[in-house]
Amino acid sequence: xxxxxxxxxxxxxxxxxxxxxxxxxxxxxxxxxxxxxxxxxxxxxxxxxxxxxxxxxxxxxxxxxxxxxxxxxxxxxxxxxxxxxxxxxxxxxxxxxxxxxxxxxxxxxxxxxxxxxxxxxxxxxxxxxxxxxxxxxxxxxxxxxxxxxxxxxxxxxxxxxxxxxxxxxxxxxxxxxxxxxxxxxxxxxxxxxxxxxxxxxxxxxxxxxxxxxxxxxxxxxxxxxxxxxxxxxxxxxxxxxxxxxxxxxxxxxxxxxxxxxxxxx
Amino acid sequence: xxxxxxxxxxxxxxxxxxxxxxxxxxxxxxxxxxxxxxxxxxxxxxxxxxxxxxxxxxxxxxxxxxxxxxxxxxxxxxxxxxxxxxxxxxxxxxxxxxxxxxxxxxxxxxxxxxxxxxxxxxxxxxxxxxxxxxxxxxxxxxxxxxxxxxxxxxxxxxxxxxxxxxxxxxxxxxxxxxxxxxxxxxxxxxxxxxxxxxxxxxxxxxxxxxxxxxxxxxxxxxxxxxxxxxxxxxxxxxxxxxxxxxxxxxx
Numbered sequence: 001x002x003x004x005x006x007x008x009x010x011x012x013x014x015x016x017x018x019x020x021x022x023x024x025x026x027x028x029x030x031x032x033x034x035x036x037x038x039x040x041x042x043x044x045x046x047x048x049x050x051x052x053x054x055x056x057x058x059x060x061x062x063x064x065x066x067x068x069x070x071x072x073x074x075x076x077x078x079x080x081x082x083x084x085x086x087x088x089x090x091x092x093x094x095x096x097x098x099x100x101x102x103x104x105x106x107x108x109x110x111x112x113x114x115x116x117x118x119x120x121x122x123x124x125x126x127x128x129x130x131x132x133x134x135x136x137x138x139x140x141x142x143x144x145x146x147x148x149x150x151x152x153x154x155x156x157x158x159x160x161x162x163x164x165x166x167x168x169x170x171x172x173x174x175x176x177x178x179x180x181x182x183x184x185x186x187x188x189x190x191x192x193x194x195x196x197x198x199x200x201x202x203x204x205x206x207x208x209x210x211x212x213x214x215x216x217x218x219x220x221x222x223x224x225x226x227x228x229x230x231x232x233x234x235x236x237x238x239x240x241x242x243x244x245x246x247x248x249x250x251x252x253x254x255x256x257x258x259x260x261x262x263x264x265x
Numbered sequence: 266x267x268x269x270x271x272x273x274x275x276x277x278x279x280x281x282x283x284x285x286x287x288x289x290x291x292x293x294x295x296x297x298x299x300x301x302x303x304x305x306x307x308x309x310x311x312x313x314x315x316x317x318x319x320x321x322x323x324x325x326x327x328x329x330x331x332x333x334x335x336x337x338x339x340x341x342x343x344x345x346x347x348x349x350x351x352x353x354x355x356x357x358x359x360x361x362x363x364x365x366x367x368x369x370x371x372x373x374x375x376x377x378x379x380x381x382x383x384x385x386x387x388x389x390x391x392x393x394x395x396x397x398x399x400x401x402x403x404x405x406x407x408x409x410x411x412x413x414x415x416x417x418x419x420x421x422x423x424x425x426x427x428x429x430x431x432x433x434x435x436x437x438x439x440x441x442x443x444x445x446x447x448x449x450x451x452x453x454x455x456x457x458x459x460x461x462x463x464x465x466x467x468x469x470x471x472x473x474x475x476x477x478x479x480x481x482x483x484x485x486x487x488x489x490x491x492x493x494x495x496x497x498x499x500x501x502x503x504x505x506x507x508x509x510x511x512x513x514x515x516x
Contacts, residue, residue: 037386038303040338050291054385056338079347082332083309083381085292090332090349131344133337135383137307138290172342204292 008209012197018206023199024246027051030254032149032261034157042158042180046150048201050140052084055150056133057158061168064120064127072119072127076105076134078147084136085204100134100147103228107148107186107217111225114155118181126168128160130180141203144215148188149254155180156262185264186225187254188217189247193235198242200250214240216247220255268423272433273302278475280417280429285397285486287405287494295406297490299398302431303388308398310406313376321377327370329403331360332381333395339384341432356392363396363416363447363457369409378408389432389443390418396447396457401487405494413487414456415480416447419472421464426472428479444469446476450484453477 008018015023027049037043042057064071078101082088093101108114119128132154134147162174192199192210202210211233217226224244229235235243259265271277281302290296293309300306313327321328333356337344360380370378380402382395393416400413420430423439435443442464447457455473464472 037305037338039341039386039388043338043385052290054336056336056385058338058344060343077337077347079336081334081381081383082311082379083293083307083383084290086311086314131337133344133347135336135385137383138292140292170343 005209008206009195012194012199015197017199019203023197024250026201026250026253027203030257032153032258034153034262040154041161042154042156044150044153044157045137046146046153048142048146048149049203050138051142051146052137053143053146053150054135054137055147055154056135057154058131058133059158059161059170060129060131061121061126061163061170062129064124068116069124070120071116072129073116074105074108074114074130074132076101076108076132076151078104078134080136080139080143085139087139088136096143099228099230100144103144103215103226104134104148104151104188107188107226108151108155111184111186111217111219113182113184113186113225115181115183130155130158139204141205141207142190142201144190145188145201145254148217149258152185152187153258153262155182156185156264184219184223184225185255185258186217186219187251187258188215188226189250189254190215191243191246193231193233193239193243198239198246200246212239214243214247216244216251218248218251222248268425268427268437268439271427273431277425277427278478280479280482281431283483283486285401285490287401287490293402293406295402295404295408297398297401297405299394299401301390301394301429303386304384304390304394305386306382306384306391306394306398308380308382308395308402310378310380310399310402310408312378312406313370313373313408314379316375316377322375324374325371327373327376327378329361329364329368329370329378329380331357331364331395331399332379333357333360333392334382335384335387335391339387341388356395359457359459360392360396360399363414364399364403366454366456367400367411367414367449368403369411372409378403378406389430389435390445392457393417393445393447397483397487401490404491412449412451413484414447415450415483415487416445416457417476417479417483419444419446419476419479420462421468421472426468426475428475442468442472444472444476446473446480448476448480450481
């Protein structure tokens, strides 16, 4: 890939981008498909422009952690597959995959987006553990925002399975109408800074050309549920304010697509 | 009790419904999507590119390397832990053997063509789907080939030879054999042959003869997928050019 930071920067200074978009425009089409994978308890496939990512949910009945005997758990894993880009290699997850998994994991866990108390079946003995796997199919940039949306959609698509109350063995062939106890629907948006310009939804080329970035997760009431700064350049409080404004606007836009796809009110 | 009526109501030689597409992953040099029943996979091809580690390099020709993987949520039971397992290693190896006879990489010594296969969901016949998908992806990547390989699982369930077994059929309570077969369509040469279970010689030959017709059906769809991509590209080339962004400098 030819990366030319100067060229991206020069264009951006004029408020332009390589593909002709405005600085805060997302690529189209933005599509969310749910269901479709029968072996998963919940599944979603998200497309933003050419970027395609899947998220699948598997549930397991396990013993709660000793320090939280009344809670189920959540675990997010991300695989940036070598299938999806020549930049990725087989083997243990790289730093980018770890960051995606960790930030989304924290965003759900620490904002209590899932009521883990309701996942508990028997105190100290049995609780549902939600295992989410993010899989990149085509990485044409902005994998993070697409992955965040996919995870949220997959969690909402998830239906619990039946299980044997005595042995605790899950019947993976069964299907119930019980959903996960979701308390909020946070959508993460990454806002990038290059020079004095802010932009969103980078292409693969632009993803290599930024000074700083800020991931902002926010729910439908505009409450921020996760923040993570990246990049080697510091940002000012004013920058943060401007970045959060953009993130809130963009998450409202993605939320419309999300609600339509999941037929939520 | 012989197995006279299939669980899903198919005829004995009938394959499950298929969706076959070429060029679904834009980043890859070649790619394919192959769905047969509830077995579904993506394949992408990268290369020829320099091969590391270097001791694997062949100075006479390039090699192909398959990476078969079932995604964590693709199994019928609990979550599958990611990572290399002996099963996926072995399947990757037999895939390479199935594809090698048709691929010509003599023009690219010391290189590798990597083929990645990922399964979002599975219901038996995964290695066959993987081979069929990989063939399309290789052709889509413009790799020099004699012909595409088409693959399907044959088998004998309780005395009846059937094509394209489901998981329920593999798990049938009785004598079952599962025979993944890959064939070069034009010559009907077999490039993959495995068998699990037990079978008589007569039933084996019957299965292999039935495999000719079954793989031919897949071959038709493989060709159609490629034609759809490239014939479609021809007519809409102008539109596509207008839409593609002027990236990576103008030169």
